[in-house]
Amino acid sequence: MKKVYFKTFGCRTNQFDTQIMISRLKDFEYTDDEAQSDIIVVNSCTVTNGADSSVRNYINAIGRKYPDTKVILAGCGSHSKGESLFGEEKVFGVMGHSEKEKVNDLLHQTNRFYEIGDLSHIDSTVVREFVGKSRAFIKIQEGCDFRCSYCIIPSVRGDARSHSEETILSQIQKLAANGFGEFILTGTNVGSYGREKDTSIAKLLKKISLVRGVRRIRIGSLEPIQIDDEFKELLTEPWMAKHLHIALQHSSDRMLEIMNRRNRVGNDLPLFEELAAKGYALGTDYIVGHPGESETVWKEALENFRRFPLTHIHAFSYSKRDNTPSALMGEQIRGDIAQQRHAEITQIIAEKNLEFRRSNNKGLEVLLESGKGGIYQGYDQYFNRISVSSNEDLIHNWVQIDQVEVEKDGNKAIL
Ligand code: SF4
Numbered sequence: 295m296k297k298v299y300f301k302t303f304g305c306r307t308n309q310f311d312t313q314i315m316i317s318r319l320k321d322f323e324y325t326d327d328e329a330q331s332d333i334i335v336v337n338s339c340t341v342t343n344g345a346d347s348s349v350r351n352y353i354n355a356i357g358r359k360y361p362d363t364k365v366i367l368a369g370c371g372s373h374s375k376g377e378s379l380f381g382e383e384k385v386f387g388v389m390g391h392s393e394k395e396k397v398n399d400l401l402h403q404t405n406r407f408y409e410i411g412d413l414s415h416i417d418s419t420v421v422r423e424f425v426g427k428s429r430a431f432i433k434i435q436e437g438c439d440f441r442c443s444y445c446i447i448p449s450v451r452g453d454a455r456s457h458s459e460e461t462i463l464s465q466i467q468k469l470a471a472n473g474f475g476e477f478i479l480t481g482t483n484v485g486s487y488g489r490e491k492d493t494s495i496a497k498l499l500k501k502i503s504l505v506r507g508v509r510r511i512r513i514g515s516l517e518p519i520q521i522d523d524e525f526k527e528l529l530t531e532p533w534m535a536k537h538l539h540i541a542l543q544h545s546s547d548r549m550l551e552i553m554n555r556r557n558r559v560g561n562d563l564p565l566f567e568e569l570a571a572k573g574y575a576l577g578t579d580y581i582v583g584h585p586g587e588s589e590t591v592w593k594e595a596l597e598n599f600r601r602f603p604l605t606h607i608h609a610f611s612y613s614k615r616d617n618t619p620s621a622l623m624g625e626q627i628r629g630d631i632a633q634q635r636h637a638e639i640t641q642i643i644a645e646k647n648l649e650f651r652r653s654n655n656k657g658l659e660v661l662l663e664s665g666k667g668g669i670y671q672g673y674d675q676y677f678n679r680i681s682v683s684s685n686e687d688l689i690h691n692w693v694q695i696d697q698v699e700v701e702k703d704g705n706k707a708i709l
Contacts, residue, residue, distance in 0.1 A: 295323045298401065299331035303349055304339025306514075307451075307482060308369055310433050312337045314419050315368070315397045322401055328356070333364045333401055336385075338371030340450055342613035346375055353384050366401070368394060372410065373450040374617070380408050391451065395419065413437070413452030418461075428661055428690045430474045434462055434498065435481035439489075440517070442543070443554040444584060444612065444620040447482060454486040459493065463501060470507030475692065476535075476661055477502065478512040485513075485520030496524040503533045509692070510661070510675065515539045515579070518557040518565055529572050537606070537677035538569060539577040544584070545602065546595035552586040554619070559598050570603035575650060575676035577606030580639060583632025584612040585623035592635060599639060605650045606677060607643040609636050651678055651700045658695040658705075662688045680705040 298319060302312045315335060316324050325331050334356055338349040349371050356365060364386045367376055376388040389400055392411030395418065400409060416436055437452040438445075466477060479495075479502075481487065487495040495513070502511055512535040521540070528534055544550050547558050566576055580599075587595070611632040614621050660680055662672035670682045670689060680695070681704060682688065688709070698705040 295321070296332040296401075297325040297330055298322045298333045298335060299325050299328045300335045300337060301328070301352060302337045302369075303345065303352075304337075304341060304370065306431070306480060307433070307436075308337050308339060310431070310480075311369065311391070311394055314417055315394050317419060318395055318397050319401075320398045322398065329360070331360075331363060333366065334360075335366045335368055335397070335401075336371075338367060338369040338375070340369075340371040340374040340446060340615075342615050344613055346371065349375070350379070350384075353379065357384065368397075370447075370450040373413070374446065376408070376410060380406075391415065413450075414455065416455050416457060428474055428692075429476040429478065429663060430466075430469050431478045431480050432462060432465060433457070433481055434479050435484060435487045438483040439486060440483065440556060441554055443552065443623075444581065444615065444618055446615050446618050449617070451482055454483055454489060456487050456489070456491055459488075459491075459498060459501065462498065463505065466502055466505050466508065470505050473507075475507065475509035476512065477508060477510075478514060480514035483517070485516040494524060495520070496522075496528055499528055499534075503531060508533060510535050510659075512677075513538065515541055517541055518562050521565060521569075526568075529569070529574070535677065536573055536675040537575040537577065539579075539606070540566070540569075541579040542602075543579055543581050544595060545580075545598040546587075546591050548591050549584060549587055549595060552623070553581070553584060563598070563601060566602050566604070573654075575605040575654075575678070576603060577608070577677065578602075578604055579608045579610065581610050581612050582635040582639065583627040583629070585620055585625050585627065587612075587627050587635075588625065596635075596638065600642060603646070604643055605647045607639060609640050611636050647678070648700070648702060650676070651698075651705055654678075655698050655700050655705070656696060658698060658707075660693050660695055662691055662693060665689060674705070678705055680707060682707050682709055684709040 300312045302308055339345045366387045367385045368389045372388045372390050379385050380388045387407040389409050390411035392415030393409045435456040437454045438448050439454045485495055511533055518540055658674040660672045660674045662670040664671050674680055695707045698707045
């Protein structure tokens with residue numbers, strides 16, 4: 295049987311897509327050893343120009359190292375760079391997102407192929423990824439209808455479309471019956487779930503919570519405008535993880551406008567305050583160094599930023615992506631300035647997180663996911679990492695921790 299190796303670049307969605315492809319292999323053997331493989335599927339990322347170069351460099355390197363190995367390009371890069379890599383004969387075949395469930399047939403092809411497919415397809419496999427034996431990621435939707443100026447995703451992953459409720463629920467039922475207690479809902483733009491099916495993320499959450507065995511539900515990421523009254527009604531439910539990740543991307547209205555974002559500070563700040571008042575830990579994505587982020591804009595942004603009751607952050611320094619409106623904008627920001635701004639906001643959040651952990655150091659519900667030698671790691675309901683020392687084997691267990699020691703680099707407890 296021929297062996298197939300998958301090289302995955304990019305985000306969690308791509309990792310899911312690799313799992314779909316692996317689950318569809320019938321006549322081939324999966325290997326995690328690149329050197330042993332007869333075929334390499336490159337599940338590529340195209341989010342920045344840098345990501346494109348990494349994929350191209352990898353393809354060039356394996357071409358030199360294993361000249362007899364067939365290389366197939368899949369993933370987002372197949373939609374942006376597939377044509378050129380195919381034309382230059384750097385890859386044997388190209389398969390677009392909609393073709394990944396046909397991977398077994400495509401790998402049989404003896405002639406070079408270019409199957410780019412379409413961007414409206416939704417996979418019939420709801421992907422599950424498991425952390426240990428108790429936490430499962432469930433992809434509930436694909437694509438995005440937003441058009442943020444810096445983002446290439448809509449043109450390589452298509453508009454938002456959702457998996458069917460029945461498929462999602464039956465998947466969760468099976469997993470919950472097998473001992474999974476925590477579910478993390480993911481997708482490209484999770485909060486747009488159900489928009490085209492006359493339902494919503496809030497309705498889906500309610501139904502998931504009724505599945506026997508479901509103990510905690512997390513949502514990968516939401517957009518501020520997706521937190522409507524229907525969603526807010528769920529905030530006091532015991533199964534809601536007390537942490538929400540809400541993508542702000544910036545805290546200056548001028549920048550949000552340039553970025554073609556749908557949120558504005560005047561609505562975001564009261565929303566965050568409302569959620570924080572309900573006891574939620576709040577995380578966000580934030581881009582620094584996007585074109586247009588002048589000294590004056592940054593000063594105002596930073597002032598606003600300090601007012602947000604945030605506890606977690608994924609900060610990114612802007613990186614140019616060709617074929618996006620941002621790539622054509624003037625006023626590029628120097629890399630060292632972006633880095634400095636990145637460090638500034640990261641530091642602010644580290645302090646806020648410490649403060650939050652100090653005032654939320656009791657009654658923590660923790661799912662221990664990893665560890666050995668008597669020290670286990672997991673996350674509490676606020677998505678703060680905790681390290682637990684115990685003589686008992688606690689791996690994959692839920693533990694209630696009455697009091698933790700709050701240290702700068704994380705929470706610690708002895709059980
Ligand atoms: S919300 Fe904006 S940044 Fe996120 S995937 Fe959609 S277009 Fe890209």
